[in-house]
Amino acid sequence: xxxxxxxxxxxxxxxxxxxxxxxxxxxxxxxxxxxxxxxxxxxxxxxxxxxxxxxxxxxxxxxxxxxxxxxxxxxxxxxxxxxxxxxxxxxxxxxxxxxxxx
Numbered sequence: 001x002x003x004x005x006x007x008x009x010x011x012x013x014x015x016x017x018x019x020x021x022x023x024x025x026x027x028x029x030x031x032x033x034x035x036x037x038x039x040x041x042x043x044x045x046x047x048x049x050x051x052x053x054x055x056x057x058x059x060x061x062x063x064x065x066x067x068x069x070x071x072x073x074x075x076x077x078x079x080x081x082x083x084x085x086x087x088x089x090x091x092x093x094x095x096x097x098x099x100x101x102x
Contacts, residue, residue: 001087002084002085002087002088002091003084003088005080005081005083005084005087006080006081006084006085006088008077008080009077009078009079009080009081009082009083009084010077010081011077012073012074012076012077012080013074013077013078013081014077015073015074015077016070016071016072016073016074016075016076016077017070017074018070019066019067019069019070019073019074020067020068020070020071020073020074021070022070023063023064023066023067023070024067026063026066027060027063027064027067030056030059030060030063032056032059033056033057033059033060035056036049036052036053036055036056036057037053037056039052039053040052040053
């Protein structure tokens with residue numbers, strides 16, 4: 001069981017890190033948001049540019065949320081992997097913990 005938990009934990013860790021890195025790449029290269037922020041700064045009070053900024057900011061926030069979710073999935077995977085490692089170590093040290101006394 002510990003072996004399966006380790007495998008699932010490593011898979012979650014890898015998928016979570018990949019999702020986090022992917023979304024962070026989109027966040028850092030979000031030209032639409034940068035351009036909208038620049039236009040809003042240069043034209044204060046212009047409703048059109050403020051609307052474009054709001055739309056770009058909304059997308060930017062969802063991209064950041066995706067990166068955070070990927071980080072949380074990676075954290076869950078790391079926790080599962082570490083817990084399985086601890087259980088496997090405990091089972092090697094204490095054979096009675098396996099339930100062989102039945």
